[in-house]
Amino acid sequence: MSFLTRNHNQTITYWGSPTKDQFGTKTFADPVQITGRWEDRTETFIDSSGRENVSKAFVFVSQDLDSEGWLFLGTDITSDPKTVTDAFEIRQFIKTPNMKATDFERKAIL
Numbered sequence: 001m002s003f004l005t006r007n008h009n010q011t012i013t014y015w016g017s018p019t020k021d022q023f024g025t026k027t028f029a030d031p032v033q034i035t036g037r038w039e040d041r042t043e044t045f046i047d048s049s050g051r052e053n054v055s056k057a058f059v060f061v062s063q064d065l066d067s068e069g070w071l072f073l074g075t076d077i078t079s080d081p082k083t084v085t086d087a088f089e090i091r092q093f094i095k096t097p098n099m100k101a102t103d104f105e106r107k108a109i110l
Contacts, residue, residue: 008035008062015081016069028070031077036061038073045109047092056088059108067093071108 012035015028037060047053048067059071069090070081081087088110096105 013072016066057110
C-alpha cells in the first residue's frame with residue numbers, strides 16, 4: 001500500500017459515467033462503493049472553464065473518476081445521485097504523479 005492511499009479508509013458511493021439523454025437529462029452508471037479520504041474543505045479553485053468556484057469537499061481516491069460524476073460519503077444504492085442529500089457533483093478531478101511517477105494522487109473537488 002502506497003503512502004498516497006494508506007489513509008483511504010472511508011466508504012464513498014460513486015455514480016460515474018454520466019451521459020445525457022435526448023432531453024438533456026443526465027443518467028449515471030449504477031452506484032458503486034469505493035474507498036477514499038473525504039475532507040470537508042472550503043477552498044477557492046479554478047474549474048476547467050476558467051471560472052472561480054468554492055469547493056464543498058476534497059475527496060482523495062485510488063482510482064480515476066469521471067468529471068460530472070457524483071460522490072456521497074457513506075453507502076447509498078439510489079440510482080439518481082441528485083436525489084441523495086449530501087451527494088455532490090465532481091466539479092474537478094486532478095491526477096498528479098508522485099516524484100518517481102510510479103503512483104498517482106487522485107483528488108476530486110466537489
